[in-house]
Amino acid sequence: MTTASTAPVLPVPARHSGGCPFGPPPAYAEAAATGPVTRAELPDGDLCWLVTGFAEVRTVLSDRRFSADIRHPAFPLLIAGARELITDNPDFLRLDDPEHARQRRMLTGEFLVKRVEALRPEIQRIVDGALDRMTAGRTTADLVTDFALPVPSLVICLLLGVPYEDHDRFQSLSRTMLSQESTVEQLREAQEGVLDYLRDLTARKREQPEDDVLSRLAARDDLTPDEAAAMGVLLLVAGHETTASMIALSTALLLEHPEQIPGLADPATLPGAVEELLRLLTIVHTGLPRVALEDVELGGVTVRAGEGVMAMLSTANRDEAVFGGAGHRATDELDLDRDARRHLAFGFGVHQCLGQPLARAELQIALETLFRRLPGLRLAGERGFRTESFIYGMRSLPVTW
Amino acid sequence: MQVSVDRDRCCSSGMCVMNAPAVFEQDDRDSLVMLRQTDVLPEQFDDVILASELCPGRAITVTGDEPARTGA
Numbered sequence: 001m002t003t004a005s006t007a008p009v010l011p012v013p014a015r016h017s018g019g020c021p022f023g024p025p026p027a028y029a030e031a032a033a034t035g036p037v038t039r040a041e042l043p044d045g046d047l048c049w050l051v052t053g054f055a056e057v058r059t060v061l062s063d064r065r066f067s068a069d070i071r072h073p074a075f076p077l078l079i080a081g082a083r084e085l086i087t088d089n090p091d092f093l094r095l096d097d098p099e100h101a102r103q104r105r106m107l108t109g110e111f112l113v114k115r116v117e118a119l120r121p122e123i124q125r126i127v128d129g130a131l132d133r134m135t136a137g138r139t140t141a142d143l144v145t146d147f148a149l150p151v152p153s154l155v156i157c158l159l160l161g162v163p164y165e166d167h168d169r170f171q172s173l174s175r176t177m178l179s180q181e182s183t184v185e186q187l188r189e190a191q192e193g194v195l196d197y198l199r200d201l202t203a204r205k206r207e208q209p210e211d212d213v214l215s216r217l218a219a220r221d222d223l224t225p226d227e228a229a230a231m232g233v234l235l236l237v238a239g240h241e242t243t244a245s246m247i248a249l250s251t252a253l254l255l256e257h258p259e260q261i262p263g264l265a266d267p268a269t270l271p272g273a274v275e276e277l278l279r280l281l282t283i284v285h286t287g288l289p290r291v292a293l294e295d296v297e298l299g300g301v302t303v304r305a306g307e308g309v310m311a312m313l314s315t316a317n318r319d320e321a322v323f324g325g326a327g328h329r330a331t332d333e334l335d336l337d338r339d340a341r342r343h344l345a346f347g348f349g350v351h352q353c354l355g356q357p358l359a360r361a362e363l364q365i366a367l368e369t370l371f372r373r374l375p376g377l378r379l380a381g382e383r384g385f386r387t388e389s390f391i392y393g394m395r396s397l398p399v400t401w
Numbered sequence: 402m403q404v405s406v407d408r409d410r411c412c413s414s415g416m417c418v419m420n421a422p423a424v425f426e427q428d429d430r431d432s433l434v435m436l437r438q439t440d441v442l443p444e445q446f447d448d449v450i451l452a453s454e455l456c457p458g459r460a461i462t463v464t465g466d467e468p469a470r471t472g473a
């Protein structure tokens with residue numbers, strides 16, 4: 001066991017240059033090939049550990065010796081200078097238990113599997129409506145702006161009780177918040193803008209409650225108005241950017257593998273197909289940040305207390321030992337018949353995505369409906385990838401049918 | 402084979418309900434895991450083992466005989 005690694009120091013986040021446009025930056029795969037835990041350099045010059053192996057990523061995300069508390073002075077940050085933006089009131093994604101569990105439990109009832117299952121007809125209606133508008137009198141569209149983004153936006157707005165008319169405003173703010181290219185000043189403005197928006201909205205919901213998540217949060221006396229607003233921001237941003245990316249990337253990838261599209265048509269194989277898309281596309285390419293609270297032996301190195309780690313979901317999800325196997329394609333290729341259920345696309349441990357039942361339902365319904373209603377769907381121009389975003393995705397996907 | 406759950410560790414991901422709906426459910430009052438049964442039938446072994454492996458809170462424990470075909 002050594003701490004002095006001779007492995008190359010990799011910049012984090014690595015930019016996408018070359019390689020497959022559907023995969024993470026090639027630098028991460030190269031790091032994974034040298035070992036499950038390697039050295040990396042953060043934009044502000046600090047070193048951290050890049051954790052790329054499947055088992056090691058699961059350990060980091062589920063072992064309480066690794067903290068998700070962004071207020072820790074050594075918490076690894078992906079934007080230089082962003083430490084000054086950290087408030088005393090981070091959203092619960094960036095807190096440890098028991099505070100994290102206290103806040104998370106206020107929301108878990110909203111995303112129960114049976115509750116989401118009951119929403120399926122409503123999601124189907126939203127998907128059909130978006131496709132009706134996309135195809136009305138037209139034979140070409142941008143699948144991102146006409147379908148991939150409106151569907152999850154409409155769903156999350158409905159659940160939270162956010163007026164959909166405001167989507168231009170909060171979508172552009174959340175883009176800035178998720179961009180690796182934003183300056184600290186731009187981040188501050190966007191963060192305050194979207195928080196202000198949610199503060200106003202929750203204040204209104206407190207006065208005039210409706211049957212939605214924000215009204216229920218606003219009505220709680222064990223949650224401060226700032227905490228309720230921070231929770232609203234998290235749900236709103238996480239609820240539409242992520243699923244929108246998955247719908248757009250999945251569609252673009254399937255158009256390159258038309259022989260696999262029939263896998264979506266059968267209700268018996270559709271859920272497994274969506275798990276494979278989640279595994280392969282793993283849209284959080286930059287990894288999940290944590291800081292070690294104690295010395296931990298991990299993948300042949302000693303991570304010292306106070307050192308930052310980045311848990312790389314994308315490389316873990318391409319581990320041949322876990323997802324490979326006779327009769328299947330290599331793990332960096334799409335294979336809708338693969339058993340991909342062990343994937344870490346939603347993270348692992350107590351912070352694992354709260355909205356995953358909803359994301360799965362949306363993806364299953366959106367992709368099945370899209371290819372059923374438009375069997376002749378094909379690419380009609382240059383695709384644009386959202387390489388600068390912490391949530392990898394697409395900026396445009398021109399299609400015709 | 403028996404299955405038990407530690408509700409203090411459950412983070413309500415719902416993974417267990419998705420993978421073994423006959424055995425696990427989510428409590429309406431607190432969203433935490435509940436067992437529909439504690440004895441696992443042979444045809445449920447695979448689903449329950451998968452659910453325990455995928456549980457992000459590591460809240461599910463399987464004890465007793467493993468499926469015969471794994472030789473355990």
Ligand code: SF4
Binds near residue numbers: 410415416457458461
């Ligand atoms: S999989 Fe684990 S954490 Fe998730 S609901 Fe079931 S018991 Fe709870």
